[in-house]
Amino acid sequence: MLVRESAFWSNVLPLQEANMISRHIQSHHVDLKLETELKEIQSDDKGCVQSIVTNRGETISCQFVGLTVGVSPAIEFLKDSGIATKRGILVNEYLETNIPDVYALGDCVERTYDLPGRRNIEQVWYTGRMMGEVLAQTICGVKTKYEPGPWFNSAKFFDIEYQTYGNVRSTTENIENEFYWEHSGGTKCMHLVWNKQTQQFLGINSFGIRLRHECFDRWLRDNQSIQFVLDHLKEANFDPEFFNRYEDEIIKQFSETFPNLKANSKVTSTL
Ligand SMILES: Cc1cc2nc3c(=O)[nH]c(=O)nc-3n(C[C@H](O)[C@H](O)[C@H](O)COP(=O)(O)OP(=O)(O)OC[C@H]3O[C@@H](n4cnc5c(N)ncnc54)[C@H](O)[C@@H]3O)c2cc1C
Known part of the structure; x- marks a missing residue:
């Protein structure tokens, strides 16, 4: 590989x-x-x-070669259709193309408007599903905007499940602080990112520990603080019954690393 x-x-x-x-x-x-x-x-x-x-x-x-160097929308067949395209098929917040009654959704779509913390082409299954739900409403007479909310994604690497909520970048930005915990077994870890100045929670990566989507979606929408997230981390655990729990270990390591971070349930000002 x-x-x-x-x-x-x-x-x-x-x-x-x-x-x-x-x-x-x-x-x-x-x-x-x-x-x-x-x-x-x-x-x-x-x-x-x-x-x-x-x-x-x-x-x-070798007997075969698999190439997985990225995805690009297969939209060449539209080139003489009059439907506006760039890297993908251009759509507005109602998933409408430039031609009335022609819509697009899923991997082939490029949004013409920005959404904070999100890219304009998002090739993941759940965004396609959400777009489908939204567009079904519109086609059935209830005109509905596509509002995906905070970014999330999930995948699996062999035995390790992965989930991400909000924005955990490959390298943190100046305004961000981060905390990384890894279990000694080497197959579980958690990475939390928050705003250094406001303590606003910005995102989490979790590997090997399953998290409840509705908790992190709500906490991100509510601009909760990093301390709030840690205080409620156990509520977000979605592992099956009888699985080992690691929140106490994670919170202990966090408190040792950031002894001065005080409980602060809600962030009022966001930068
Ligand atoms: C290996 C792999 C792993 C992935 N893992 C994850 C993951 O872990 N998590 C995640 O969120 N997402 C994952 N994805 C992405 C996810 O599969 C896609 O985002 C999702 O399937 C997109 O759905 P869609 O309906 O927009 O497009 P597609 O599922 O690609 O469907 C498009 C359909 O259109 C057909 N088509 C194309 N051109 C034409 C034409 N000219 N005429 C007629 N039909 C045509 C195609 O044959 C296809 O059936 C993965 C994708 C791949 C390839």
């Missing part, structure tokens, strides 16, 4: 999580080659793949 970056998905994940997932991939006996790119695919006499060559000069024999 060739990865251009120094750790798996480190262009999206902070390095701690990217390193943890890299180790987990390797623990499943995948030969993960970091900072390595595909240079050439070599075929046999029948035109089938037989090996690849990396930019480090290594030749690796």
